[in-house]
Amino acid sequence: MIKIEEIFENLKKLGLDKKEAEVFLEIIKNPGFNGSQIAKILGYPRTTVYQNLDILQKKGYVNSYLDKEITLYEANNLEDLLENCKKDVCSATNFLKNELTKIGVNGIQKQFYNLNSYSDIKEKFKYILKKAKNIVYINTNLDLIEFEKEFNYLKESNVRVVLFSFSDLNYTSMGLETYIRDSFNSKLTDTEKRIMVAVDSSYALIASNYEDHFGGTYSENKLLANIVMEHIKNDIHLMKLEEKYGKSINKTITLDF
Known part of the structure; x- marks a missing residue:
């Protein structure tokens, strides 16, 4: 026919x-x-x-x-x-593909895009994982099992994936380098979900289910990607200090403005 x-x-x-x-x-x-x-x-x-x-x-x-x-x-x-x-x-x-990328570059940072549902967030998360070439930084308490296919691909591609979380998660079988600091945010409930991701200092995703509605932001803005990356690296550093000097270290740190 x-x-x-x-x-x-x-x-x-x-x-x-x-x-x-x-x-x-x-x-x-x-x-x-x-x-x-x-x-x-x-x-x-x-x-x-x-x-x-x-x-x-x-x-x-x-x-x-x-x-x-x-x-x-x-x-x-x-x-x-x-x-x-x-x-x-x-x-x-x-x-x-070659010429359009040259238009309007001149140091201008790329825009920010709203993500209005958990489905949007998952699809964009999968998208930037596929883009990863060197390193991925993640801060989340989401269940990452549904992204096992993407993480296994990164593992086979020798892409380093660093996961920091305030929840007790273990994804070492998928090749994730995991750091857990559950003492700092013990009041976080199972219903409060969030995710922050930085990929190769080029892609960033920030999302949560604030007020029972999943929403977030995606961007290829390098400044935001580096801010997210440094935020996660600092969380890991504080966790290591806590392990070395005791959990009371948080009470001894004061900031003068």
Whole structure:
């Protein structure tokens, strides 16, 4: 069974609008037809069909020839046509990938994006884990088991993953370098969830279920990523000081402003 609607959708992806796609499909079905014949089949005015035939010729989808002073149309070789389309799309994609990243850089920091549900947060968390090349810093009390696939991939890729938490978590089997400091935040309940992530000083994610609603912020702002990373590193440092000098060290530290 021919999937006409899917054909139209994919022709659209190649740059043809609905009428262009319809005219092109009729040319494939009826090679050697003229514009009037195609217009009669589609129920469009002849001027509309001829305009679209002209566009299709310029785009390289069809060609025309004269037979007894009547202009007839046929599709170009489909295999060659689609192969050329593939090359054009690949070329355009590679060009834009290189050139668009140059626009508006000039030291301007990237924007911040709201995450409005736990589903959004999970998807963005998976996204930045896949982006990791060197190191990931995480501060969370979320259950990370559902991200086991991503962590195993990082483990195989020799990406260092540092987890700090105020809850008793153990994910060493997934390759996470884990630091637990449960004494500092003993009042934290199971319903109060949060996560902070910094990846390669390039990506940052901060989220929680404040007032029973999960929300957060994602950014590729390097300043925020470094702030999150330093925050987690400082938590680990304080934990090590506490282990070395005793838990009362928190009471002896005073700040003068």
